[in-house]
Amino acid sequence: MKIAIISIIVVLSLINGINPKEEHLTMNKEQHIGVFENNLDIGEPLQSGSVFYDTENQEYTINGSGINMWAESDQFQYLFKSIQGDFILRAHIEFVGDGVDPHRKIGWIVRNNLSGNSPHVNASIHGDGLTSLQYRKQAGGITEEVTSTDTAPDVVQFERKGNSYYMSTAKFGKPFITVKLEDLNLNNEVFVGLYICSHNPEVMETAKFTNVRIIKPAAPNFIPYQDYIxxxxxxxxxxxxxxxxxxxxxxxxxxxxxxxxxxxxxxxxxxxxxxxxxxxxxxxxxxxxxxxxxxxxxxxxxxxxxxxxxxxxxxxxxxxxxxxxxxxxxxxxxxxxxxxxxxxxxxxxxxxxxxxxxxxxxxxxxxxxxxxxxxxxxxxxxxxxxxxxxxxxxxxxxxxxxxxxxxxxxxxxxxxxxxxxxxxxxxxxxxxxxxxxxxxxxxxxxxxxxxxxxxxxxxxxxxxxxxxxxxxxxxxxxxxxxxxxxxxxxxxxxxxxxxxxxxxxxxxx
Structure with a gap:
C-alpha cells in the first residue's frame, strides 16, 4: 500500500517537474490524516515536516520548516487533498510556542500542483499577526498579496467561487472580516490544504488546527426543498x-x-x-x-x-x-x-x-x-x-x-x-x-x-x-x-x- 501511494506521488511529482524524496512522505497505511489525502514537504526544505492527527479530538498538528513562501517559489509542509470546483475551507488555527521568526506562516493554501513554484492562492496568517491573501498567478511568477485589516485571527475561512477567492478571518466569537481576490485563473482541479512555513531553514515550527471543515456548497441554481446536499x-x-x-x-x-x-x-x-x-x-x-x-x-x-x-x-x-x-x-x-x-x-x-x-x-x-x-x-x-x-x-x-x-x-x-x-x-x-x-x-x-x-x-x-x-x-x-x-x-x-x-x-x- 505504501509503495503504491509513493508511486502515485512520484508520478505526480515528475509530471509537475519536481524531484520527490521518499522521506518527505510521512503518511503510511497505519496513519490516518482525517479529511486529507496526504502530506508533503513542498520545495524540498532542509528539514522534513510531519503531521499528527488526533482522531478523538479531530485535531491536526503540523510541523514544518522552509525558507519562505514568497517571490518565485515556496517551501513548507503541506497537508492536502484534491478537489474540484467551488469550495469553502474553514479551521481554527494557532501557532504552538513563541516561535523564532515573526514571518512564520500558517493557513490554507490552494495550488495547481505540488511543485514549489506552482500558481497558488493562500490565506496566510503570520507570526506577528499580519493577515494577507497571497497569490502567484503563473508558475515561477512573483508572489503578490491583498492585506486584511484583521490582525492575528484564530479562525480562517477560505472560499472559491469561480475565479474569485474570499479570505474571511476572525478572532473566535467575532464576525468575519473579508478580503476578496478576483480573476485568478487556477485549475478547476486543485490541491487544497493546511500548511506551515517557519521562514527559517534551520527552524522547525508547529501549529494546531481544529474544527477543520472542507465544504462543497450547493449549486448556485439549486431548487430548495427539491435539491439537497x-x-x-x-x-x-x-x-x-x-x-x-x-x-x-x-x-x-x-x-x-x-x-x-x-x-x-x-x-x-x-x-x-x-x-x-x-x-x-x-x-x-x-x-x-x-x-x-x-x-x-x-x-x-x-x-x-x-x-x-x-x-x-x-x-x-x-x-x-x-x-x-x-x-x-x-x-x-x-x-x-x-x-x-x-x-x-x-x-x-x-x-x-x-x-x-x-x-x-x-x-x-x-x-x-x-x-x-x-x-x-x-x-x-x-x-x-x-x-x-x-x-x-x-x-x-x-x-x-x-x-x-x-x-x-x-x-x-x-x-x-x-x-x-x-x-x-x-x-x-x-x-x-x-x-x-x-x-x-x-x-x-x-x-x-x-x-x-x-x-x-x-x-x-x-x-x-x-x-x-x-x-x-x-x-x-x-x-x-x-x-x-x-x-x-x-x-x-x-x-x-x-x-x-x-x-x-x-x-x-
Missing amino acids: GSRMEQLNVETGHRKILFESAHSIQAPNWVNNDKELVYNSNGLLYRYRFDSGKISQINTGFAVQNNNDHVFSFDETILGISHHNQDDNGRSSIYIMDPKGDSISKKITKDGVGASYLHGISPDNKTLIFTANRKGKYDIYGVDIENRKEFQLTDTKDLDDGSEFSPDGKFIYFNSNRTGNMQLWRMKSDGSNPKQLTFDTNYKDWFPHISPDGKWIVFISFPPDINFGDHPFYKQCVLRLMPIQGGEPKIIAYLYGGQGSINVPSWSKDSKHLAFVSNSN
Missing part, C-alpha cells in the same frame, strides 16, 4: 467552541434533539425520525406509524414522556398537522390540531405537559398559537402583520421565547406564557436571528443567525450562518460556531441536559 451531525462544546463530527450522511438530515440523559440524538430525514446512540454510533429508525412525511418540527417534552411531531397530513391536503406519540416510537396516541384550519408547525411543549405552542397559518398569516393537549382547544398568543415563529418555553414555564420580524428584521423576542408583555432581545442589522433555544439550566439562549441578504421571513438551506450565545436576560451575543447550513441546522431544542453541549447539522455536497 449531504449533512454532518456535529457536537459543540459551548464553552470552548470545539466541534466534533459525529457522523456524515449523503441524505439531508435535520433538527437534532438531545435525549435519554444525553445518550442519544433524535433527528429527521426524508420524512422519518431516527435515533443516534453516542456509545455505539448506531442509528435506528423510530416507528412513527402512518406519519412518514414529518418535517423538522419535532419536540420532546421536558421530561421526555411526550414526543410531538409535525406530519404532512394527506387527509388535509398535505398540510402540516401536529400529533403526540410515545417517544419510544410504539404508537401515535393523539392528533392535536384539527383538519381544515391551516398548517401547524410544532415548536414547544410546556413543562407541565398540558400545552403545545406552534406556528400556525391562521387568518391568512402566521402567528404563534397554543393548544390544550387534553381538549384540543387553540388560543392565539401573537397577532402581528408579519411572521412570528420558533416559540419555546423557558424551563420554568413563565416565558415563551420566539423570533419575529414585526420590526422589519428578524429578531429574538420574549413574552409571558400567556402572550403578554412582549420584549425584544436582539437588535441586529447584520443578521437575521431565528430559533431561540434555552439551556436546561435556564442561563443561556442559543440561536442561529442568517446573513442579512436572505428574503424577508425566510430561513433557507445552505447559507453561511453562525450560532450565537446570549445570556437569558439579554446582552451582547457571542458567536460560538461558524457554519454552512441554515434550514434544519438547529430548528428544535438542541441542548444537552448538562447545558454544556449542543448538537447541530452543517452541510456539504
Whole structure:
C-alpha cells in the first residue's frame, strides 16, 4: 500500500517537474490524516515536516520548516487533498510556542500542483499577526498579496467561487472580516490544504488546527426543498467552541434533539425520525406509524414522556398537522390540531405537559398559537402583520421565547406564557436571528443567525450562518460556531441536559 501511494506521488511529482524524496512522505497505511489525502514537504526544505492527527479530538498538528513562501517559489509542509470546483475551507488555527521568526506562516493554501513554484492562492496568517491573501498567478511568477485589516485571527475561512477567492478571518466569537481576490485563473482541479512555513531553514515550527471543515456548497441554481446536499451531525462544546463530527450522511438530515440523559440524538430525514446512540454510533429508525412525511418540527417534552411531531397530513391536503406519540416510537396516541384550519408547525411543549405552542397559518398569516393537549382547544398568543415563529418555553414555564420580524428584521423576542408583555432581545442589522433555544439550566439562549441578504421571513438551506450565545436576560451575543447550513441546522431544542453541549447539522455536497 505504501509503495503504491509513493508511486502515485512520484508520478505526480515528475509530471509537475519536481524531484520527490521518499522521506518527505510521512503518511503510511497505519496513519490516518482525517479529511486529507496526504502530506508533503513542498520545495524540498532542509528539514522534513510531519503531521499528527488526533482522531478523538479531530485535531491536526503540523510541523514544518522552509525558507519562505514568497517571490518565485515556496517551501513548507503541506497537508492536502484534491478537489474540484467551488469550495469553502474553514479551521481554527494557532501557532504552538513563541516561535523564532515573526514571518512564520500558517493557513490554507490552494495550488495547481505540488511543485514549489506552482500558481497558488493562500490565506496566510503570520507570526506577528499580519493577515494577507497571497497569490502567484503563473508558475515561477512573483508572489503578490491583498492585506486584511484583521490582525492575528484564530479562525480562517477560505472560499472559491469561480475565479474569485474570499479570505474571511476572525478572532473566535467575532464576525468575519473579508478580503476578496478576483480573476485568478487556477485549475478547476486543485490541491487544497493546511500548511506551515517557519521562514527559517534551520527552524522547525508547529501549529494546531481544529474544527477543520472542507465544504462543497450547493449549486448556485439549486431548487430548495427539491435539491439537497449531504449533512454532518456535529457536537459543540459551548464553552470552548470545539466541534466534533459525529457522523456524515449523503441524505439531508435535520433538527437534532438531545435525549435519554444525553445518550442519544433524535433527528429527521426524508420524512422519518431516527435515533443516534453516542456509545455505539448506531442509528435506528423510530416507528412513527402512518406519519412518514414529518418535517423538522419535532419536540420532546421536558421530561421526555411526550414526543410531538409535525406530519404532512394527506387527509388535509398535505398540510402540516401536529400529533403526540410515545417517544419510544410504539404508537401515535393523539392528533392535536384539527383538519381544515391551516398548517401547524410544532415548536414547544410546556413543562407541565398540558400545552403545545406552534406556528400556525391562521387568518391568512402566521402567528404563534397554543393548544390544550387534553381538549384540543387553540388560543392565539401573537397577532402581528408579519411572521412570528420558533416559540419555546423557558424551563420554568413563565416565558415563551420566539423570533419575529414585526420590526422589519428578524429578531429574538420574549413574552409571558400567556402572550403578554412582549420584549425584544436582539437588535441586529447584520443578521437575521431565528430559533431561540434555552439551556436546561435556564442561563443561556442559543440561536442561529442568517446573513442579512436572505428574503424577508425566510430561513433557507445552505447559507453561511453562525450560532450565537446570549445570556437569558439579554446582552451582547457571542458567536460560538461558524457554519454552512441554515434550514434544519438547529430548528428544535438542541441542548444537552448538562447545558454544556449542543448538537447541530452543517452541510456539504
